[in-house]
Amino acid sequence: MTSGRAAVFGRRAPLFLALPALLAVGAVLLPLVYLTLRAGPPGSAAWELVEPGPTADLVAATALLVCAVVAATVAVGVPLAWLVARTDLPGRRLWAVAAALPLVIPSYVSALALLGALGPRGLLQDVLEEPFGVERLPEIYGFPGALLALTISTYPYVFLLTAAALRGLDPALEEAAQSLGSSRAGVFFRVTLPSLRPSIAAGALLVALYALSDFGAVSLMQYDALTRSVYLRYQALFDRNSAAALALVLVALTAAVVLAEGWVRRARTVRTSPGSARRPAPIALGRWRWAALAFCALVVGSFLALPVGVLAYWTARGLELGKPVDLPWSEAGNSVFASGLAAGAAVVAVVPLAVLAQRFPALWTRALERLAYVSNALPGIVVALALVFFGARYGGVLYQTLAILIFAYVVRFLPQALAAVSAGLGAVSPRVEEAGRTLGRGRARVLVSVTLPLAAPGVLTGAALVFLSAMKELPATLLLRPIGFDTLAVEIWTATSVDAYSEAAPAALLLIGVAAPFVYALAARLPWEAAAPG
Amino acid sequence: MTALVRLGLVVAVLAASLTASVTAAGRPAALQATKLVVYSGREERFVKPLFETYTRLTGIELEIRYGDSAELAATLLEEGSNSPADVFFAQDAGALGAVAAKGRLAVLPATTLNRVPKRFRAPGKRWIGVTGRARVIAFNTDAVKRSELPKTIWGLTQRRWKGRIGLPPTNASFQAFVTAMRLKVGDERTRAWLVAIRENEPKLYARNSQILTALARREIEVGLVNHYYLYQLKEEQPNAPVANYFLTRRDPGALLNVAGAGVVSASERRVQATRFINFLLSRGAQQFFATSPGRAEYPLVRGVQPRAGLPALAKIQGAGVNIGRLGRELEATLRMLNEVGFTR
Missing domain, CATH: 3.40.190.10 (Periplasmic binding protein-like II)
Structure with a gap:
């Protein structure tokens, strides 16, 4: 359980890792370069429009929301992951998939669905009004609505990363603790939870980045977050410069979050990978089974069934009006194709960076890894315009092709792959790699034949996270896609922008349906069913 | 090992399709007069049939990038002289004004501008109102x-x-x-x-x-x-x-607010782009905006009537302010x- 600083790959970072890592971070930092160019030096006209008082209020409101969302997602995601990955919970494969699925629901769709269900005069009130005379529900607009919508869209980050870590956890540790007389709760809090810390922290980081960058939920719920103000500057003022200045404030806030996460994660590193593959025996829930089932039902019921139910209701209303339901299959194909490429590209881009940061701990490698996160709480429109800026100038024939769209996805979602791959690598003991080296393998071969297979759950999780995020990406897709390349997210937006909810709903349901098998492949690989790694 | 095989496959597919996409989706030569690139802030669900009619009538392919008007305006400004767009069709005067103010829209000819009453034209002649709300x-x-x-x-x-x-x-x-x-x-x-x-x-x-x-x-x-x-x-x-x-x-x-259009100054097909705007101002197109299902926009061209039940355009003076100033x-x-x- 020691933090290994072993020089498995040699003491100096090899070029075959450093170069790609530098390139990846360079790409991710493009939006930051763009913002700096746009905003100009402090004191320029753009900065004058970022007044200290109102900006401080925005920062405070944003920070409050982000903290609340992180707390809520950890409270929901960690127990859920433990239940489906480590216990004999009935139907855990199904629960695992259902719990991960909300990840693919765009936050503006969950916000719309929440308003449709819980908003004033929404479905819930309709149901309650007749028998109970309920005329007013608690206000959903503002903080509660934003918190709920963002929790729905982001808790799967914590859930998936924690579940992946639980899968890689060596049961020997827990068994040892138990044999030494620890109670089950004691084992969980003293052994399991600390081992999960890097993964929970990585998941929480992704949640925080998402909450910082989200515009859809906060605008629909009318919560005054920084992104809402950034968007306002584009949409109402047509002022790219002051929008950039305000976006840089968001970057500063992100930097604080990223540093905090790095500190939490490094506070105590725990290696947990199995030296030899072993399947942990599922923990019998016994009489707690019903409580566990109720918890899963509550989470899945409110976070998946509720939005899906509202979408189904909208679809039904369309059918009632005699509108034909056309499922946008070719758009679904485009979504899967582009998102699949993005997932592959992101993982390839991220592995050198993650290995560098984990196996060659130095100030510069750690800084590089942290830098990759910093520009990624930027709202989608900022990233999209940055790539419009560079693409139109230097992209040549690549501008507005699939290639630049994939590039945009990678720039936007690389941190998700990074978080998952790092968490996966973090659980792999350098001792195993040393063994590989002593057996005469080269550095690159050890990486490929020992490290990556052991980190496979993390790598696959990273690919899946990027895939699912790209499936619902909208701002960059609209501005950078090849003309006519419609994705499901575009289709949903096209319908909601004319308030044709009865047309948007089937597309949103198809998005969830198409993502489901991928989520299934990802979430249902329970440790005692999956093939042993390595 | 399976993970590695999968990873390898992904890389191979990625490399192959990137090459394919570059060669296939790369934009054709800019001078071809058989197509126009339109940035449309007007919703696809609504304007698509009209655009299809245009292609049927003229044989000119329209490549349409749909998006939010303000975001498309920002895109045009970031693209600057490298913009692939020929026409900007926006939901509101503000977006057009922002692009025009940076000189990214070209001055329209008088024959086009004269089709609508003066209060629906840009003061600088760089865009024109198409319909009103x-x-x-x-x-x-x-x-x-x-x-x-x-x-x-x-x-x-x-x-x-x-x-x-x-x-x-x-x-x-x-x-x-x-x-x-x-x-x-x-x-x-x-x-x-x-x-x-x-x-x-x-x-x-x-x-x-x-x-x-x-x-x-x-x-x-x-x-x-x-x-x-x-x-x-x-x-x-x-x-x-x-x-x-x-x-x-x-x-x-x-x-009374307007949706309008302008010709992108970086365009190499400005004549054709202007003709497209003339099409939007044609009687048929104006009637389309006014009476197709779910819509009831005010036609701005003289002599075209709004949807039944709406007060006449001349009766809605509002503040009497030129919308170009807004x-x-x-x-x-x-x-x-x-x-x-x-x-x-």
């Missing part, structure tokens, strides 16, 4: 009788409306109305109106359309919106108890809305 008070017909509605926008400050008004403070059309009001009656009276409305505790929404659905649910009783959202709502909910109320002729609340004044409006507490 009137600001109205939409109301829930179960909750309010038409005769109870105020003659002017000032009537909404009465206590009777406390907690019953819906507004979209961040919506461009609403902000254009406040700007027009400032230009007409001055900052002081506009601010007084905003403060009085604020004290009436209105419910705030992001979009006009949300106000319509809120009205249908009786979440609110009156809402300040554009007139055509009603027709959109009735497509989804034919029996919704909602109707439009047009304010008196000179009331600042009766502003964009420049927007910032002061936003500051005011911010100070009064409607936005941040």
Whole structure:
């Protein structure tokens, strides 16, 4: 359980890792370069429009929301992951998939669905009004609505990363603790939870980045977050410069979050990978089974069934009006194709960076890894315009092709792959790699034949996270896609922008349906069913 | 090992398709006159049939990038002289004004400009209004009788409306109305109106359309919106108890806003692009905007009638302010809305 600083790959970072890592971070930092160019030096006209008082209020409101969302997602995601990955919970494969699925629901769709269900005069009130005379529900607009919508869209980050870590956890540790007389709760809090810390922290980081960058939920719920103000500057003022200045404030806030996460994660590193593959025996829930089932039902019921139910209701209303339901299959194909490429590209881009940061701990490698996160709480429109800026100038024939769209996805979602791959690598003991080296393998071969297979759950999780995020990406897709390349997210937006909810709903349901098998492949690989790694 | 094999496959597929996409999706030579690239802030669901008609009539392929008008405006500004776009068709004057102000739209010929009344053209001749939308008070017909509605926008400050008004403070059309009001009656009276409305505790929404659905649910009783959202709502909910109320002729609340188009100055197909705009101003296209299902925009070209039941265009003078001036004044409006507490 020691933090290994072993020089498995040699003491100096090899070029075959450093170069790609530098390139990846360079790409991710493009939006930051763009913002700096746009905003100009402090004191320029753009900065004058970022007044200290109102900006401080925005920062405070944003920070409050982000903290609340992180707390809520950890409270929901960690127990859920433990239940489906480590216990004999009935139907855990199904629960695992259902719990991960909300990840693919765009936050503006969950916000719309929440308003449709819980908003004033929404479905819930309709149901309650007749028998109970309920005329007013608690206000959903503002903080509660934003918190709920963002929790729905982001808790799967914590859930998936924690579940992946639980899968890689060596049961020997827990068994040892138990044999030494620890109670089950004691084992969980003293052994399991600390081992999960890097993964929970990585998941929480992704949640925080998402909450910082989200515009859809906060605008629909009318919560005054920084992104809402950034968007306002584009949409109402047509002022790219002051929008950039305000976006840089968001970057500063992100930097604080990223540093905090790095500190939490490094506070105590725990290696947990199995030296030899072993399947942990599922923990019998016994009489707690019903409580566990109720918890899963509550989470899945409110976070998946509720939005899906509202979408189904909208679809039904369309059918009632005699509108034909056309499922946008070719758009679904485009979504899967582009998102699949993005997932592959992101993982390839991220592995050198993650290995560098984990196996060659130095100030510069750690800084590089942290830098990759910093520009990624930027709202989608900022990233999209940055790539419009560079693409139109230097992209040549690549501008507005699939290639630049994939590039945009990678720039936007690389941190998700990074978080998952790092968490996966973090659980792999350098001792195993040393063994590989002593057996005469080269550095690159050890990486490929020992490290990556052991980190496979993390790598696959990273690919899946990027895939699912790209499936619902909208701002960059609209501005950078090849003309006519419609994705499901575009289709949903096209319908909601004319308030044709009865047309948007089937597309949103198809998005969830198409993502489901991928989520299934990802979430249902329970440790005692999956093939042993390595 | 399976993970590695999978990873390898992904890399191979990625490399192959990137090469394919570059060669296949790369833009063809810019000088081909058989196509036009249109950046459209108007919704695809609505304008697509019209664009298809254009292609049928002329044989010219339209490549249309749909998006939010403001985001497309920002895109045009970032692309600058490298823009692949030929035409910008925007939802509102503000977006067109922002692009025109940086010289990214070309001056239109008089033959095009003369098709619409002067108040619907850009002062700098770089864009032209295509259709109009009137600001109205939409109301829930179960909750309010038409005769109870105020003659002017000032009537909404009465206590009777406390907690019953819906507004979209961040919506461009609403902000254009406040700007027009400032230009007409001055900052002081506009601010007084905003403060009085604020004290009436209105419910705030992001979009006009949300106000319509809120009205249908009786979440609110009156809402300040554009007139055509009603027709959109009735497509989804034919029996919704909602109707439009047009304010008196000179009331600042009766502003007429426009959607418009301009030719991108970086375009190498400007003549063709201008012809496309002429098409949007043709009688057939104007009628399409005015009467297709769910829509009821005001045609701006002389001699084309609006949808039955709407007051004539000449009757909606609003503040009598040239809409081309609204964009420049927007910032002061936003500051005011911010100070009064409607936005941040």
